[in-house]
Amino acid sequence: MEEVQEGASAPSVHGHNIKVTEVVIDGDTLTFLIVSQKLSGTGEYHVYRIYEDLEWLQHHLFSQEDVPGIQGVIFPPIPAKPQVNASAKVMKQLGFLGLGEWQPYCKALESFLRQVASHSVLKKSKAVEIFLTSADPPGRQRVRKNIFNRLSQAVGEMRKEGHKDVDEFFQAARDQNLIITGCTKSATERFLDVVLTEQKIAVACGHFSAALHLCVEAGEDPDKQAFSSICVKLSEVFESIKKNMMSTAENNVSTLGLGLDLESRYQEAEKEMLFRRTCKLAELETARRNAEKAKPVKKAAMEEVKKAAETEFNHICGVAKQEIARYEAARVQMLQQALVQWCEKQLLTARESADQFDQCLQGFRGMA
Template sequence: MITDVSKDGDILTFAITSQKFYSSGGVCVFRTYEDFEWLQQNFFSQENVPGLQGVIFPPLPPKALPSPLNTPSKSLKQLGFLALGHDWQSYCKALEFYLQQVATHPILSKCKALDSFLTKSESPGKQRGRKGILNRLSQAVEGMRKESHRDVDDFFQKERHKNTNRAALSKAATEKILDVVLTEQKLSLACGHFSTCLHLCVNQDDEAAVAFSKICLKLSDIVEAVMRNFEKVANNNISTLGMGLDLEARYEEAEKEMLFRRTCKLIELETVKKNTEKAKANKRDVMEEVQKASEKEFSLISSVAKQEIERFHSSRVTVLRSFLVGWCEKQLDTAKECAKLYSQYLDACKNLFSE
């Protein structure tokens, strides 16, 4: 759990509290974004983990730059919903969810780097991480050609097609709800200005303007209530539906990366098979051994990938449902509060005009 965040220039430092299953006491460490990057890099570079390239790695949120030069428009473009919220709360929740996902992952949770990240007082980010094979694959020059390569397994071919559609829809939905939140925030700000202007119309010195002043004050209170309602609705959208859609979009990209890595391995295997067929008699035995090793590795990656996809679909439905339920509950509570308040103001206006 991320309990606090402090800012020193362009550096955000997060206080992370964790507890081991067999321990009654908690451990608190302080980590920067570079430490999170170090952890993610260690997950990528576990060369002793069979089938690692079939893992859907929980997506690490992009780096936040709380610099005065980083304008709100740049922050929104870089972070989306994670740039909104008070005191980096949304960003902290995203990092917290990332840690929860890796801590419950059947493969990544066994990585020694995770234990070091959560328990060691020294910042692990100062240690230089090793670049694993996954990074080299993600930087393939012929990426577009490999992405469109026909798969030998219909399951993965269909999954790649579905993932492409879901990724596009998730991104579009996230952008739309972000536009809604920004509009709600603008309306809230406008209501605040209008409420202030109504106060400026109050004149208690002129008896003829007293009645008008009372109306302005009452109307100002009503507009201020509308302002607070817009604020609450926008905050509800940020902390529930917005965060859920943002996470969904980033996870779809993580699955896309995993499917791409597997496609790269498929192309490597097909190349090995072609080279084996063309090999001369004195080199055929060696090439056949290489082919067997490649087939075994690809089979293991595919097996892990299928388990990851099944696990991903199960968890994404559960997580997105929880965000949607939370969104409905919060918006319903806000609507009830607003309706009750508006009813009180309506009665007050009726009494005002009946005097």
């Protein structure tokens, strides 16, 4: 597919109903089936996409340099690239998204696409429409560097991160983001450790349950029969513990785990937006100094550069303030929903486990 000709247009799908319903593994390639409901209500779009297609979409969203204030947008964060039979280092980068046979990753993709297709600015990109509705795969041409790419890469310029802001609102936002980003990342890592420990306990209980069956002996000896019966009952208990721990781990991943993961990635996205604005602030201050020091022959040209920088910076600030307000409201709702779902699922699992353990206890009492 050729380069997308950008233009404002309304999407033809329901942004909140996008689903990633299937993942197909072919060698080292993961292909995702993305289903979106038509606004006309007459059916659905079914498209197959690989990770390179997601990068294509993200590139075109980043490249909308003709949209005023685009650099003030908090771009929905794309999940890290998945890999089949990935190394331990890659799995650590994926975190919760690398667990559960790719179901959590599909959920993260759903969230990313829904956020893009529902965003007041980004959904107007023609690339979004092509990605969600075209039966053919979008272009996978080599991504060309542009101004936006260079600004994103400027995160490595540590000297600008400490640049004092002229606006108290944005300085406060930067300070708050710095604190919350660290706290969210730490909470995500520790909660992931909890889930991994639960999975290890489940595996150990499964092994012990199987080992107890090896102690069962055939024969008519009353003592051997009694011992074998105890081993069978204990095996059932540890099998129940295994199921309980697996259910608990799965609940943790699908609810609070994914919620913390998304929050962590969104904090990084906000940090990148704030840094892009800081870079533009530094450019504006440089343009102002150049205009003040310019010689008469270059004065007019430098003034034009300064005005252009001021206009661009004001657009970015306007969009950024709206984005921060929207994000702050959305993140509270998102985390609240994740916590509620987490509690509901854990309560359900606890009730089911209590019933199973009660049955085991009655079995032991019957043996007595």
